[in-house]
Amino acid sequence: MPTDTLRNLLSAFDPELPLDRARTIPNSWYTAPEVYAAERDVVFARTWQVVGRVDQVAAGGAFLTAEIAGEPVLVVRGDDGVLRGFFNVCRHRAAPILNEPCGTATKLRCRYHGWTYDLTGRLRGTPEFDGVAEFCKEENGLVPVVVAEWGPFVWIHLTPPREPVTEFVGPLKAWIESRGGFARLVWHARKTYDLTCNWKVYVDNYLDGGYHVNTVHPGLAGVLDYREYRTVCDGHTVIQSSPIKAADGETGRTRTGDLAAYWWVYPNFMVNLYAGVMDTNLVLPLGVDRCRVVFDFYFAAGTDDGFVRESIAVAEQVQAEDVGICEEVQRGLNSRSYTTGRFSVKRENGGYHFHQLLGRVLGGNSQE
Ligand code: FES
Numbered sequence: 001m002p003t004d005t006l007r008n009l010l011s012a013f014d015p016e017l018p019l020d021r022a023r024t025i026p027n028s029w030y031t032a033p034e035v036y037a038a039e040r041d042v043v044f045a046r047t048w049q050v051v052g053r054v055d056q057v058a059a060g061g062a063f064l065t066a067e068i069a070g071e072p073v074l075v076v077r078g079d080d081g082v083l084r085g086f087f088n089v090c091r092h093r094a095a096p097i098l099n100e101p102c103g104t105a106t107k108l109r110c111r112y113h114g115w116t117y118d119l120t121g122r123l124r125g126t127p128e129f130d131g132v133a134e135f136c137k138e139e140n141g142l143v144p145v146v147v148a149e150w151g152p153f154v155w156i157h158l159t160p161p162r163e164p165v166t167e168f169v170g171p172l173k174a175w176i177e178s179r180g181g182f183a184r185l186v187w188h189a190r191k192t193y194d195l196t197c198n199w200k201v202y203v204d205n206y207l208d209g210g211y212h213v214n215t216v217h218p219g220l221a222g223v224l225d226y227r228e229y230r231t232v233c234d235g236h237t238v239i240q241s242s243p244i245k246a247a248d249g250e251t252g253r254t255r256t257g258d259l260a261a262y263w264w265v266y267p268n269f270m271v272n273l274y275a276g277v278m279d280t281n282l283v284l285p286l287g288v289d290r291c292r293v294v295f296d297f298y299f300a301a302g303t304d305d306g307f308v309r310e311s312i313a314v315a316e317q318v319q320a321e322d323v324g325i326c327e328e329v330q331r332g333l334n335s336r337s338y339t340t341g342r343f344s345v346k347r348e349n350g351g352y353h354f355h356q357l358l359g360r361v362l363g364g365n366s367q368e
């Protein structure tokens with residue numbers, strides 16, 4: 001049951017106002033531990049979450065681990081080729097079963113007291129456990145989570161999903177398939193950034209419809225046709241797109257083609273596409289005022305190393321600019337002077353869409 005404090009915090013936002021009358025979610029949603037705890041239950045445990053890449057778990061015995069808003073999970077490919085997901089929590093004393101981000105294993109062995117599980121999650125070995133009454137190994141396998149593969153991504157759902165992942169990402173799926181899919185893109189590198197801001201500050205910044213591009217990202221501004229920048233909200237997704245202008249310098253050399261497309265998938269995943277270049281951003285809450293953003297960089301097969309290096313450098317520059325402003329915003333959200341703000345009708349429909357999706361689930365007004 002929500003406490004009165006939480007109920008008061010959550011009722012402070014109206015997700016049903018039209019954009020021209022709307023206010024943002026209040027600053028307390030970025031600073032209150034009660035809201036963070038509620039998000040773990042109604043946002044992160046009830047959405048499809050990317051936990052890694054299919055190439056990390058391609059072979060039998062390959063595994064990866066992840067943490068979704070504090071919930072440890074593991075995904076492992078069985079010798080039968082089936083991908084399975086489990087809470088990464090031993091049934092004996094709750095120690096993690098796997099500690100590495102990824103790797104291969106023939107069985108899953110807890111390092112605390114040595115219990116072993118097979119790759120299908122069944123409990124196999126329980127040293128020195130004979131004589132324990134009413135203990136049934138069959139009932140003490142790893143607790144499963146729902147796992148799915150779509151595109152180059154591995155997804156999990158901590159509770160029974162309301163729809164398959166392909167429906168959840170429906171507009172993105174239709175768009176990408178109309179452009180030939182992800183097929184020719186190859187993963188090259190991962191970069192991780194820890195930020196001192198609430199995860200939603202990063203998402204808000206991403207979804208402001210290009211409003212900050214000219215002011216915060218001078219390099220990127222040179223290749224985007226800002227007047228034609230468009231934001232379309234559709235279900236659990238928002239797409240922001242802009243025609244590309246020819247430009248000099250490393251941004252101009254690495255950001256080409258006819259269109260830049262920035263897809264967001266509720267609540268915390270982004271897919272950024274240019275001709276032959278894709279990066280994904282996964283925003284992982286680490287606490288009420290901390291988050292980690294994981295970038296994975298993909299390029300068209302055969303792209304030369306110099307281009308890859310230059311393209312990643314451009315993305316890192318843009319990210320450094322975003323990190324700076326997001327951390328400053330978090331400090332402002334802690335100020336007694338600020339509670340909510342208004343949205344630009346012309347630019348910020350994507351950000352309000354995010355707040356509406358959140359507001360409806362946190363306020364309990366729908367089953368989004
Ligand atoms: S906690 Fe895993 S074997 Fe004891």
Ligand SMILES: [Fe+2]
Binds near residue numbers: 205206212217318
């Ligand atoms: Fe930005």
